[in-house]
Amino acid sequence: MLRLCLRRLASVVPVMAIVATLTFLLVRLVPGDPASFLLGTGATEAQVADLRASLGLDRPALVQYGDWLGGLFHGDLGVSLVSNQTVAHALGGALPVTVSVAVLATVFTLLVGVALGTVAAVRGGAVDRAVMWGASIGMAVPSFWLAGVLVFVFAIRLPVLPATGYVAFTASPAQWLSHLVLPTVAVGLAGVGPVAFQTRAGVVDQLSRDYVRTLAANGLSRRRIVCKHVLRNASGPVVTVGSLGFVFALGGVMVIEAIFNLPGMGTLMLSSIRRHDLPVVQGAVLAFSLVIVTVNLLTDVVAAALNPRIRFS
DSSP, X not given: OHHHHHHHHHHHHHHHHHHHHHHXXXXXXXXXXXXXXXXXXXXXXXXXXXXXHHHTTTSOHHHHHHHHHHHHHTTOOOBOTTTOSBHHHHHHHHHHHHHHHHHHHHHHHHHHHHHHHHHHHHHOHHHHHHHHHHHHHHHHSOHHHHHHHHHIIIIIISOOXXXXXXXXXXXXXXXXXXXXXXXXXXXXXXXXXXXXHHHHHHHHHHHTSHHHHHHXXXXXXXXXXXXXXXXXXXXXXXXXXXXXXXXXXXXXXXXHHHHHTOOSHXXXXXXXXXXXXXXXXXXXXXXXXXXXXXXXXXXXXXHHHHOGGGGGO
């Protein structure tokens, strides 16, 4: 297990180096000049040139890249060109919002998907077909359309949940959860189908194994066999699908945040792109990449814990 963790950690450094380089290059391909945007259309060329010099934007791209990379090694992501606050401070306020929705959506996806897949595999017949049809429909429903339906039903017709806004967990855990219920369902529903399909396939395969018949012959109830043995042995691929669902949930939150007016990474990135705030965009992309790399690492560790053969592969 330790060797597996060290091998995965060693791959993080080159991956993040490549992401940092590509981010720096791609951001500079975005049309527009930050200095011209900050000064407005009435600024003269001399004023724009002076501001570019003060911001360091007139230096060669290689020099800018070296300075930015050097700052990264010291934990300095730079300073926003618009708000003048550090990029780390801006990300510190937005990243928890997005990660909260993505984590809750993944938990929702796993709980509902595993439950549906297990029921479909154990019951079979009409129940199996109904569950699989429902899971397929859930995969086809666009998250932004579902978000609108949820707001109309649960925030307007039945005003039981807030439609917009965000409350920090430290301020009020109950309010935090109530504000994230609708975004969580809107983002997580699309991932229920893949988890249900994978769970069903894994449980059906495990139920045909000899150890299941042996346990049943020893007097164990079917429920105990499924919950204690079958699900554990079938959970490896489900964990992988769940981690992919988390990655897709991060991307889905970018759109959902605009609908529910959440002050997360999607809102921050869109506003920064519109304002040509290059340091914030670069920092946001790096933060997203680091979260995804960390999730992949944790997925490998959990999968190895569930299946010891992976530790030696």
